[in-house]
Amino acid sequence: MSLLELRNVSKRYGDFAAIDGLDLTINKGELRCLLGPNGAGKTTCMDLIVGRQRVSEGTVRLMGTDIAALSEHQIARKGVGRKFQIPSVFKELTVRQNLEVAFNRNKDPFLNMLSFKNFKGMKRYDEITDLIGLKDRSNTVSGLLSHGETQWLEIGLVLMQDPVLLLMDEPTAGMTEQETYKTSQIFNTLKGSHTLVVVEHDMSFVREIADVITVMHMGKLLAEGTITEIENNPQVRNVYLGTEGIH
Amino acid sequence: MSANIYHNRKAQWLAYIGLFLLLALVPVLFDSPFLLNQLARYAVFAMLAVSVSLVWGYGGILSLGQGIAFGLAAYGMGMTMQMQFQDPVSDPVPSFMLTNDLSTLPLLWEPFWSTPVGLALTIAVPTIFFIGFGAMMFQARVAGVFVAIMTLAMLAAWYAMAYDMQPFTSGFNGISPPMPFEFAGVSIDPYSPTAYLICVGFLAALTLAVKLLMQSKFGLVVQAIRDDPERVRFLGYNVAYYQVIVFAISGFIAACGGLCWVMVVQYVSPTSLELTLSVSAVIWAAVGGRLSLLGAILGAYLVNGLQSYMGDELQDVWMIVLGSIFIGVVLFLPRGLVGLIEDALGYFTGKSETETATVAIERTV
Ligand SMILES: Nc1ncnc2c1ncn2[C@@H]1O[C@H](COP(=O)(O)OP(=O)(O)O)[C@@H](O)[C@H]1O
């Protein structure tokens, strides 16, 4: 069964269509890579799914229910987690506090006034700090983390939410080769147990993690297939050769 | 690696409780009605500073309108005390109304015949107003400097109203209840240890409650919202809801301050709603350290103490002095005076987290 289904989705800013009649289906348990030159509409597509932008046309369904009209926090509560292109974490809070905020089944402010639980030793916390490699940085104020660590922390935040669908916008942007490799290992661990949509530019990273790749161009779907199919697709080659080339 | 004791929660609680015990001992140590009254006023200012520390330091909401809650409560208390003096049969209408051509008590004033109802309104009206005003702002995702502008404009509107509705508020002259506040048959002399201890009691209870609240999950989410509301939203929290609650709690605290203020000065006028007071409260909190409730309290005591004991010739230029202090703090002590304490304690007990805090602070405002 499809977890996420975009049907004929468009997003227009005035006359300009950032997304133009896009269809996209993501199945449970898959890791989908979203590829496309700058300005193709990848970030906008994620914004439409999480409710940060409103669709001009078309439907967005999560597990069969239309979520296009819900507000951001409601969509998040339905199990959509989002990592932003520009990493955003709580810079004045420690790594542990960041993850504490993200972990919550209970979002009601009044109930949270009565919650003083000590977070230490919680199983999921240990698993996730292990996975993102920040275990011994628990008490570090996150504003002091390196860029790569900040990216991982944000991935950790999204995982802490325990979402059914994870949207990752350029998770390796600005990372060193080594960090990128470590990130690909994180994603490979998540594969299977989680459903992910990953926007990525780095082709070696994509080769490392992807099953199915969707290529977007000018707000439209250009091609969809395995890595070899995509690399040999003349249309894709054309688009990428026109810009920076596929590497 | 030892941690800075400044960040130790137990040590923090001890410091808070120590300070309040010290304040509570003042009437035992000094037998000066004048001093007690002055320190009671400082305790009220400290409540305002705590409300600023909560809403701005923790919540990232720069409100220049804390005086709204303070002023509304001050009028509520003034009306309550005035009506304690009036007699339902022989003298039902305050004299300033008679001189303003009102021969019967306005409906607005009727509930204040009852002291419990008057006190309830004194606190409830500002708090509910802050809920409504906050809901309006935060639902619309007003943030940053726009919050400052909107709260400022709202404050100005209330000021104008208090000033203009002379028959109801006595306008510029303000209301001077002839008798001290009386509660459960006891008259609370503004210069008495009782009045002082009530103010310190309010300050202590409110501060400790906020301190506890900020250690809960709720407090953590509030601080996360200060850092990045968008991120919090996409983690599934209703950000506006949280902001409204923090704003309302800060209004409640300021209202308690307004109530105590009129109890110890026995007078209320539009000055409670003046811009000066609300901006000063922000400065007190900034000077002491807005990220610490204790810092905000110290800021309120120190700055007001300075103003009181500065030579008379400097009183005229007080706002310039205050402004200079503020600029100095913003430039050189972004964490306020408690930042110095933090550094000093870090120097002696371990540096691990001190540096982290410094970096972290640079981001806010
Ligand atoms: N708020 C907006 N107003 C106008 N145009 C926008 C807005 N947001 C994005 N766009 C445009 O939509 C297109 C797609 O942007 P984006 O989704 O960020 O692309 P990508 O993430 O694939 O690089 C770009 O041309 C961008 O300029």
Ligand SMILES: [Mg+2]
């Ligand atoms: Mg993008």
